[in-house]
Amino acid sequence: MINFLLYAKNIDLTARFYDALGVGIVREKHGNGPEHFSFSEGAIVAEIYPETSGQEFVSFLIRIEIQHSVQSVLSALLDVDLDYSYVCGSTISSERYNKQRLKDPDGRIIDIVQYKY
Numbered sequence: 001m002i003n004f005l006l007y008a009k010n011i012d013l014t015a016r017f018y019d020a021l022g023v024g025i026v027r028e029k030h031g032n033g034p035e036h037f038s039f040s041e042g043a044i045v046a047e048i049y050p051e052t053s054g055q056e057f058v059s060f061l062i063r064i065e066i067q068h069s070v071q072s073v074l075s076a077l078l079d080v081d082l083d084y085s086y087v088c089g090s091t092i093s094s095e096r097y098n099k100q101r102l103k104d105p106d107g108r109i110i111d112i113v114q115y116k117y
Contacts, residue, residue: 004046004062006108011037011050013105017086018048020076021064021112051106062104063111070100073112 008014015037019025023039028047037048066073070091077086088101088109095116102110 004044006046006048006104006106007051008048008106009051010105011035011048014048016080017077017082017104018046020080020082021073021110022066022068022076023064062108063113066112066114068114070098070112070114074100 006014015025015027018037018039023041023046025037025039025048027035028038029035034050036050039046074084074087077083086102086104088103092099092101097116098114100112102112104110
């Protein structure tokens with residue numbers, strides 16, 4: 001299993017953001033640990049934990065392949081009271097895919113990709 005940990009200033013807002021992208025967010029708590037959120041696909045699990053003071057963020061690109069249209073993802077952001085401030089530029093269309101770059105509430109770059117199989 002591969003586990004990604006995302007530390008967020010506002011875990012509820014960040015969870016709503018990723019849930020709008022269609023990844024299926026689940027609220028969790030393990031023992032005495034903090035309440036957090038997770039989503040998984042196969043052997044990959046991503047968990048969203050609250051940021052602790054003094055913690056440094058590590059920036060990296062997250063790519064999520066979607067089966068539905070990029071426009072439906074943008075609409076989903078609005079449906080959960082998020083806005084287009086998370087959208088970076090226009091949708092890029094090529095022969096192989098449609099791609100939209102977003103930034104999550106903590107500034108991590110997310111590429112949403114719909115392949116044209």
